[in-house]
Structure formats: structure tokens, C-alpha cells
Amino acid sequence: MLHSLEVSLEVSPVVRQAQDAAARAAVLAGVRVGDESELERLREVEALLVTVWGTTQHGAPIPTDLLRSISHAGCNVTVAYTGEGVLCGAAVAIVSPGNAGMYSLIAGVLPGLGDAGVGFALKQHQRAWALARGIDTMTWTFDPLVSRNARFNLTKLGAHAEEYLEDFYGPMADEINANDESDRLAAIWPLASPEAVACSEGAPLATDLPAFTPDQVRATGPDGHPSTVQAAGSTWCRVPTDIVALRVRDPGEAAAWRTATRTLFTTAFASGLAAHGVTRSGWYRLAIKGQQ
Incomplete structure (x- = not known):
């Protein structure tokens, strides 16, 4: 039987900070955040992702069987539930060979909750999960034209991007991508950096367009x-x-x-x-x- 990646018994200051920040983010969003592995709950995660991406069950972004395998392999399936126990957000990530980094496959929250802090709580939980396992970097891709997501990734989380991936996924037919070419930026999130710590505490670096002539x-x-x-x-x-x-x-x-x-x-x-x-x-x- 496979087991989750080993968690250090000795909690370092950076891990403690990440865990505390994740707990605060969940409280502020009014959700309960944790890791999921139960089959029926993973079916709910699949359904949520279908709703967020506007696909059918046969075109689910990540189907239940794959979610089950990811969890069983000791990787990360993070979920957020409302106070009433309704699944309202999910994020899925795998671990790079040698535990060198963490690769986020997908993250989404129910429509209408984009400003409620659920997505931030999910990512802060993932940050704490990774740091507790000795992983200090997370990467993922995002569409550079979706400014809302870009701001979340680079300003609110403290990630940066230095690689452009042209038509990375090929044609995509879901409602969000609408058959556009799937160009992506690769986000790099150093989880223990001063920027990531400040962002986790709700104090991201200001990014304001200066006056120009x-x-x-x-x-x-x-x-x-x-x-x-x-x-x-x-x-x-x-x-x-x-x-x-x-x-x-x-x-x-x-x-x-x-x-x-x-x-x-x-x-x-x-x-x-x-x-x-x-x-x-x-x-x-x-x-x-x-x-x-």
C-alpha cells in the first residue's frame, strides 16, 4: 500500500508560519480546508471541476479515477467545504521526482465565490502541505490573458513567471477557453520566499501602474x-x-x-x-x- 509523503515530526518556523497562515485563510473564507481521499468525496470533486470548467462528465478536467490515483500515490487533493458541508473548492497537485517541487494540475471554486477567499485558502493549505514535506517550490500554468487569475497568482500569492508556453495544451473546447489557443505562462512559487510569506499574511507587495507620458x-x-x-x-x-x-x-x-x-x-x-x-x-x- 502506498502512503503519503512523509511529514517531518519537527515543525520548523517556516512550516509553522505556513500552517498558521493557512488556518487563518480558511477562517477568513468561512471554509474548512483539508486533504481528500474518500472515493465518494472525490466524485464530488470531479463534479465541481466539471461545473467550474463548463464541460460534461465525459470531458471532466480530472476524472474520479485519476483523482483517486493521485491521492493514493501520496500526492495532494485539497478540498474546501462550507460551514454546511458543501464542497465549494478543490485543488490538485502532484510531486516532482525526488520531491524537488510540486506541480499544481488544477484549482477551482464554485461560481460566485471568486471573491470569498476560497481559492486563497486552498493555495495556502497546499503551501503548508508542501513545506511540511520538505518541498519549497510549486509550479503551474495559467492563461496570461485571464488577468484576474494572473493577479491572483503573481500579486496575491507572490509567484512569478519567466517562461511562455505557446499552445501548451493544444485545442481546448471548454467554456472558459472557448477554442482559443492554449498559450500559458508558467508560474513559479517559491513557498518560503519573503514575498510568499508576506502574501500569506495578507500583505502582498503593491503592484500599481505608475503615471506615464x-x-x-x-x-x-x-x-x-x-x-x-x-x-x-x-x-x-x-x-x-x-x-x-x-x-x-x-x-x-x-x-x-x-x-x-x-x-x-x-x-x-x-x-x-x-x-x-x-x-x-x-x-x-x-x-x-x-x-x-
């Missing part, structure tokens, strides 16, 4: 407004505030944003820049790797 504008977006700006020692790149709605309303403009953003990120990363944060209005801050 016309001569600092380097490019305009498909909507005709500035999309790339050089200001305050950083490059700033804008994406749509709601790409999912734009894909429905104007697929041509959405595709143009994909092309423009792909060019900008690949060029920026090749020159040694990394994405370190995203503003509420969808502006990425690109700066030298390691520069906060």
Missing part, C-alpha cells in the same frame, strides 16, 4: 489603447480585463490580443525579464529576474 508608450493594443509602457524602471504590459467575455463578444479581437501578448512576453523573457505582479486593471509588471 505618451513618449513612454511602446505599443498599443488591439483596442487602440496603450498596451506596453516603459516607466519607473519596469516594462508594463496590459491584457483585457475580461478575456472570457471578449472571446464571446469579439473572437477576432480576442485572437489579436493572444498574438500581441505572445510576442511581447516571449521577447521580454528572452531579454532576461520576468513577470512579478499584475495590477487590478490587468497590467503586468515585467522586471529583471529576481527584482521585486
